[in-house]
Amino acid sequence: MTTTTNPGRSIRLFLVDGSPTGLLTAEIMNWTGHVLTGPRAKLGELVRRPEVARTGVYFLVGPDPDNNLRPLVYIGESDDVSARLKDHNRPETVDGPEGKGSKGGKDFWEKVCLVTSKDQNLTKAHVKHLESQLMRLARTLGRCTLVNGTDHDYINLPEADLADMAFFLEQIRTVLPVLGFDFLRDTARPPANSEPAQPPQESPHFALELLKHGVRAEAQEVDGEFIVLKGSRAREDWVGVDGGYQNLFRQMVEDGVLAPSGSGPRQFTSDCAFSSPSAAAAVVCGRSANGRITWINTATGQTYGAWQDQLVSSANLEEEIDFA
Structure with missing residues (x-):
């Protein structure tokens, strides 16, 4: 149950x-x-x-x-x-x-x-x-x-x-x-390392890497928000086509959330919540990206999409057992 x-x-x-x-x-x-x-x-x-x-x-x-x-x-x-x-x-x-x-x-x-x-x-x-x-x-x-x-x-x-x-x-x-008024809603935060072990339903850590550009970001899904963790690195500039998440990238730079690191890639100065894995992936990559396949489970090597599909399948199996 x-x-x-x-x-x-x-x-x-x-x-x-x-x-x-x-x-x-x-x-x-x-x-x-x-x-x-x-x-x-x-x-x-x-x-x-x-x-x-x-x-x-x-x-x-x-x-x-x-x-x-x-x-x-x-x-x-x-x-x-x-x-x-x-x-x-x-x-x-x-x-x-x-x-x-x-x-x-x-x-x-x-x-x-x-x-x-x-x-x-x-x-x-x-x-x-x-x-x-x-x-x-x-x-x-x-x-x-x-x-x-x-x-x-x-x-x-x-x-x-x-x-x-x-x-x-x-x-x-x-x-x-x-x-529809979200301005007083807390930003979800990943559990602290000192807390008890997470239950199986909680999100594992996901990573996105662009080795050629020295980019590596880690993220976790908490309370329906996809959170890129503090210290993650992102492309220095937006290199994709105009539109999409370009304005989000620019706004995060202006707000100091994406700060220069002194060695090319920008660095997240704090945990940052996104509405979807694709929004997070676009900001990290500096261009549009499919977050369901670019974020990889660091423990299993699964894509985010495969991990989510597994959760849905497990929920269906539990429902079948409950009704059995």
Whole structure:
């Protein structure tokens, strides 16, 4: 019988107008929080909902014209979220002789997500604390470009309230990726060497080598992400055709994740998570590459694709045994 190390969670999603691109609410069983999200085009409908007039935190999300790999995000709080959203819907600039910016106006965002409480027990102090913690996390994780100004710490809460808000924050981080907002999601990390031996289902180490160019990278799959390990080496420059993962390669160079090593190939300065083995292979090789055949299991010599196929076959065999 197959077992899991993490318990499942139940999240209730509701399409307010029956459309997957319209307003959507989300709730987690045994959590007092209530999440509402929708496109900016539906803001007129969203602000008329009763929960939007409550105290809460909210996220404005839109594309970054200078970086198509990360969204722009603004994190805010208010004791009347609807009023703040109306302010943010104004243009950033105002025509006229003074040419001053409109107070609170923001042009970049295309989606909004707000978190309030079903029991209405969130106070102004609670949401100010949540806002500060959310901003800190967003900057630390680096999955978005934060539009907010200077970070601020707000810890003026009783000990019991701090514990409640820590739990509330974790629920926010659980539900947002389900709604397509990944900027607060932790980057998966490989297990430390000091931890107990991995169960058979966990990913082995994979290697990709370009001996002619002095390139060798090692990687591991953790929690659905393909992670190239710190110290791995990659091609010095992108040598493939324009497009594909070229922008990802360039962005990683700009961010310092792929740093010059002084001897030709670049070096990963930290563990780096990719959406697929092929994305990782392309960055390592400096050109498009099929990660299912270029990453090799260092223990067995299998390709990544063969290893994954073996996992699927083993799962089918276990299912047949369970039903026998």
